[in-house]
Amino acid sequence: MNCRHCQQPLTLPFIDLGSMPASNAYLSSLEHAAQEKSYPLKVWVCGNCWLAQTEDYSRAEELFTADYAYFSSTSTTWVAHAHRFVDQAIQQLCLSPHSFVLELAANDGYLLRHFLRAGIPCLGVEPTAATAAAAREKGVEIVEEFFGIALANHLRKDYGKADLIVANNVLAHVPDINDFVAGIAAMLKPEGVCSIEFPHLLNLIQQRQFDTIYHEHYSYLSLHSVRTMMQAAGMTVYKVEKLPTHGGSLRVWVALSNGVTVDPSVNCVLAEETEAGMATAEGYRFFQKVIATVAKNFLEFLQQAKHENKIVVAYGAAAKGNTFLNYLQIDSELIPVVFDAALSKQGKFLPGSHIPILPPDQLAQSNPDYVVILPWNLRDEVTAQLKSVVPPHCKFVTAIPELDIR
Numbered sequence: 275m276n277c278r279h280c281q282q283p284l285t286l287p288f289i290d291l292g293s294m295p296a297s298n299a300y301l302s303s304l305e306h307a308a309q310e311k312s313y314p315l316k317v318w319v320c321g322n323c324w325l326a327q328t329e330d331y332s333r334a335e336e337l338f339t340a341d342y343a344y345f346s347s348t349s350t351t352w353v354a355h356a357h358r359f360v361d362q363a364i365q366q367l368c369l370s371p372h373s374f375v376l377e378l379a380a381n382d383g384y385l386l387r388h389f390l391r392a393g394i395p396c397l398g399v400e401p402t403a404a405t406a407a408a409a410r411e412k413g414v415e416i417v418e419e420f421f422g423i424a425l426a427n428h429l430r431k432d433y434g435k436a437d438l439i440v441a442n443n444v445l446a447h448v449p450d451i452n453d454f455v456a457g458i459a460a461m462l463k464p465e466g467v468c469s470i471e472f473p474h475l476l477n478l479i480q481q482r483q484f485d486t487i488y489h490e491h492y493s494y495l496s497l498h499s500v501r502t503m504m505q506a507a508g509m510t511v512y513k514v515e516k517l518p519t520h521g522g523s524l525r526v527w528v529a530l531s532n533g534v535t536v537d538p539s540v541n542c543v544l545a546e547e548t549e550a551g552m553a554t555a556e557g558y559r560f561f562q563k564v565i566a567t568v569a570k571n572f573l574e575f576l577q578q579a580k581h582e583n584k585i586v587v588a589y590g591a592a593a594k595g596n597t598f599l600n601y602l603q604i605d606s607e608l609i610p611v612v613f614d615a616a617l618s619k620q621g622k623f624l625p626g627s628h629i630p631i632l633p634p635d636q637l638a639q640s641n642p643d644y645v646v647i648l649p650w651n652l653r654d655e656v657t658a659q660l661k662s663v664v665p666p667h668c669k670f671v672t673a674i675p676e677l678d679i680r
């Protein structure tokens with residue numbers, strides 16, 4: 275297998291999580307559970323360009339294309355984050371009614387609506403029909419297709435090139451990353467810029483966030499790998515910001531390479547990555563062992579709780595919980611139920627582990643001794659919400675970066 279970006283053979287394994295179903299393949303019933311399909315989930319690192327990437331399964335790629343809809347506007351923190359970004363971008367880039375903004379993976383219009391309100395012409399690219407429809411309801415114009423060089427060539431003819439391109443949490447999810455990046459270069463005005471946000475691989479490694487690895491997430495990005503990719507497409511990363519979103523993200527600012535001045539923030543983050551060994555094989559080789567320890571500690575906790583006849587339930591049926599549970603091979607014997615506020619998931623079963631999903635208003639009835647919060651990034655928020663619901667002796671548990679019972 276060769277690197278998705280530079281085509282060099284991949285020889286450096288990063289982590290092997292075994293075989294599991296797609297993380298969003300929730301089951302409506304257990305009747306057909308025996309036919310559930312599993313696929314290997316293994317990540318390699320390219321020793322040439324340092325792009326971390328899932329093992330390639332051409333047949334499976336079709337299956338992992340998200341057919342479910344996640345609506346960005348349901349997260350108030352994310353909407354506020356988008357609003358702040360838009361205000362900042364308008365001011366710093368001097369955007370006006372003569373500018374043109376393009377968003378890739380525009381979702382339900384959570385971000386472009388703010389440009390629209392400011393009177394700045396904009397267009398969204400969004401291949402998922404349900405979210406595209408929600409964006410149109412907000413008045414946002416959407417092209418319902420996958421982005422790449424072919425679509426960029428079309429859009430350039432119909433709309434002209436862009437002053438600003440926004441690509442939030444999409445770069446890691448595209449199978450043909452070179453085609454996507456080439457499309458960005460083709461759509462930028464000579465003085466145009468592109469803002470790209472992605473979860474930072476440095477945080478994944480240092481905070482042991484192996485549960486953010488799933489089949490639909492093809493690439494795990496560092497500034498080293500993104501910078502190399504942009505350079506190959508004639509672009510330069512000229513500024514980097516660190517964001518707290520998704521367990522620690524980077525926002526990189528990219529422009530066409532002609533005469534762009536590079537901000538010190540770029541070398542600063544590159545140096546941090548170098549310090550962590552991310553441009554050496556040693557920076558990746560130890561990860562499998564570290565994760566095995568995280569798994570062992572959590573399984574020991576579950577077995578001890580079972581031995582003491584304690585009731586352990588889980589909270590949060592998101593994708594990351596599925597990678598975690600399936601890697602540890604936890605099923606409903608060890609965790610009988612998971613509670614989740616999303617109506618679309620209630621009454622269904624988690625893929626692989628087959629743990630039933632119930633609404634949070636049934637949590638009190640389960641009389642738990644422990645609530646395992648699967649989305650560890652929401653620990654404080656979830657604990658505050660559930661504190662008054664659970665019995666006074668009940669403790670909250672997170673497993674990442676290390677076992678934490680309080």
Ligand SMILES: [Zn+2]
Binds near residue numbers: 277279282320321325
């Ligand atoms: Zn490579």
